[in-house]
Amino acid sequence: xxxxxxxxxxxxxxxxxxxxxxxxxxxxxxxxxxxxxxxxxxxxxxxxxxxxxxxxxxxxxxxxxxxxxxxxxxxxxxxxxxxxxxxxxxxxxxxxxxxxxxxxxxxxxxxxxxxxxxxxxxxxxxxxxxxxxxxxxxxxxxxxxxxxxxxxxxxxxxxxxxxxxxxxxxxxxxxxxxxxxxxxxxxxxxxxxxxxxxxxxxxxxxxxxxxxxxxxxxxxxxxxxxxxxxxxxxxxxxxxxxxxxxxxxxxxxxxxxxxxxxxxxxxxxxxxxxxxxxxxxxxxxxxxxxxxxxxxxxxxxxxxxxxxxxxxxxxxxxxxxxxxxxxxxxxxxxxx
Numbered sequence: 009x010x011x012x013x014x015x016x017x018x019x020x021x022x023x024x025x026x027x028x029x030x031x032x033x034x035x036x037x038x039x040x041x042x043x044x045x046x047x048x049x050x051x052x053x054x055x056x057x058x059x060x061x062x063x064x065x066x067x068x069x070x071x072x073x074x075x076x077x078x079x080x081x082x083x084x085x086x087x088x089x090x091x092x093x094x095x096x097x098x099x100x101x102x103x104x105x106x107x108x109x110x111x112x113x114x115x116x117x118x119x120x121x122x123x124x125x126x127x128x129x130x131x132x133x134x135x136x137x138x139x140x141x142x143x144x145x146x147x148x149x150x151x152x153x154x155x156x157x158x159x160x161x162x163x164x165x166x167x168x169x170x171x172x173x174x175x176x177x178x179x180x181x182x183x184x185x186x187x188x189x190x191x192x193x194x195x196x197x198x199x200x201x202x203x204x205x206x207x208x209x210x211x212x213x214x215x216x217x218x219x220x221x222x223x224x225x226x227x228x229x230x231x232x233x234x235x236x237x238x239x240x241x242x243x244x245x246x247x248x249x250x251x252x253x254x255x256x257x258x259x260x261x262x263x264x265x266x267x268x269x270x271x272x273x274x275x276x277x278x279x280x281x282x283x284x285x286x287x288x289x290x291x292x293x294x295x296x297x298x299x300x301x302x303x304x305x306x307x308x309x310x311x312x313x314x315x316x317x318x319x320x321x322x323x324x325x326x327x328x329x330x331x332x333x334x335x336x337x338x339x340x341x342x343x344x
Contacts, residue, residue: 009048016055020181023167025049031160097177098169105182106211108219111301115331116222126214133210140203148198158192165192222331230330234294234337235260237326238269245284247272247293247315275315285320290341296322299332319343 011028014021032042056076057068066072103109107130116123140146152158165188172181193199235256238246247270254271258264272295275281284291296317317340326337 009051012049012051015052020168020171020184023171024164024184027160027164027167030163031156035156035159094173094177098173098182099177101172101177101179101182102185104179105186108215110218112222112228112331113218115301116218119331123217126210126217129210129213133206136206137203140200146200146203150196150198152196155196158196161188161191164188226331228331229299229335230328231256231294231335233326233328234335237292237337241292242268244268245270245288245291247275247284247291247295249295249298272315281315285340285342290339292325292337292339293317294335294337296338297334297336299330299335301332 011021011025015025029042029045032045036042056073060066060072060076061068064076066076100109113123137146165185168182168184168188172178172185175181229250231250231253234246234248235253238244238253238257239260245268249272251271254266254269257266257269270284272293275284293315295315317338321341321343323339323341324336325339328335
């Protein structure tokens with residue numbers, strides 16, 4: 009029942025639920041237990057149907073239910089493909105599920121040299137880890153009578169990992185991997201207490217210093233200014249750089265997938281841009297002089313179409329500052 013309810017909090021937990029089901033089928037092999045486990049899963053479609061009918065006020069149909077369940081794919085906010093990016097991001101984000109890794113770190117260090125301290129602590133932890141490993145004092149094997157738990161959760165790990173690979177190493181889909189690694193590792197091995205404690209301390213200081221504290225104290229882009237500008241111009245079209253802006257608009261207004269905010273990555277040709285200008289006479293954008301950092305979005309868009317506004321009239325209407333630098337909002341119109 010808890011595995012089923014978890015799916016209602018995030019659909020990625022479906023793979024945890026599925027792994028437990030396969031484990032029950034393979035290792036317990038009792039029909040009545042499999043049936044009871046599957047019956048508990050009815051909580052998921054029942055909850056979906058109730059939300060669809062009474063919260064979203066939609067009629068119950070296969071199409072409406074599919075759009076609700078797979079909203080992120082229909083809205084274009086989830087992606088999947090196969091290529092070198094899958095391997096690159098899976099390797100990188102396997103590390104990122106433990107440690108906050110982002111170009112913000114370099115900006116923070118430039119701002120205050122004290123931000124280099126977590127890196128020094130990380131090097132010290134790696135030194136202690138290697139020393140303990142070489143002295144064969146890192147792990148002590150436990151005696152376990154039944155490894156059913158380990159086999160089942162290893163299967164769950166594989167399911168999560170494969171889906172994360174399919175989703176181009178999306179770190180959101182890898183968030184369960186550290187928990188699954190520890191569940192499997194700690195039941196089979198006793199880990200050196202000093203190393204484990206130092207690891208926990210290093211994780212806390214690193215992620216607090218480069219994740220929690222900066223997010224609380226700094227505004228990276230300060231796109232709230234752009235959001236307020238959008239709210240003041242409800243009839244205009246905005247081509248924006250950051251996908252987070254659509255989420256911020258939803259949180260502030262309750263309007264999901266607002267049509268007048270278009271992500272720049274969705275403009276795939278000059279013809280699409282021309283069509284927007286023809287229908288609206290002018291558009292606003294923040295992508296011309298937006299501070300640029302080398303992140304996941306930048307890598308994914310390396311081979312995509314790049315917007316160029318040189319053939320249009322550009323009028324600067326607003327500027328604002330964030331941790332990354334100054335952002336500018338331009339009004340774009342055709343040259344007559």
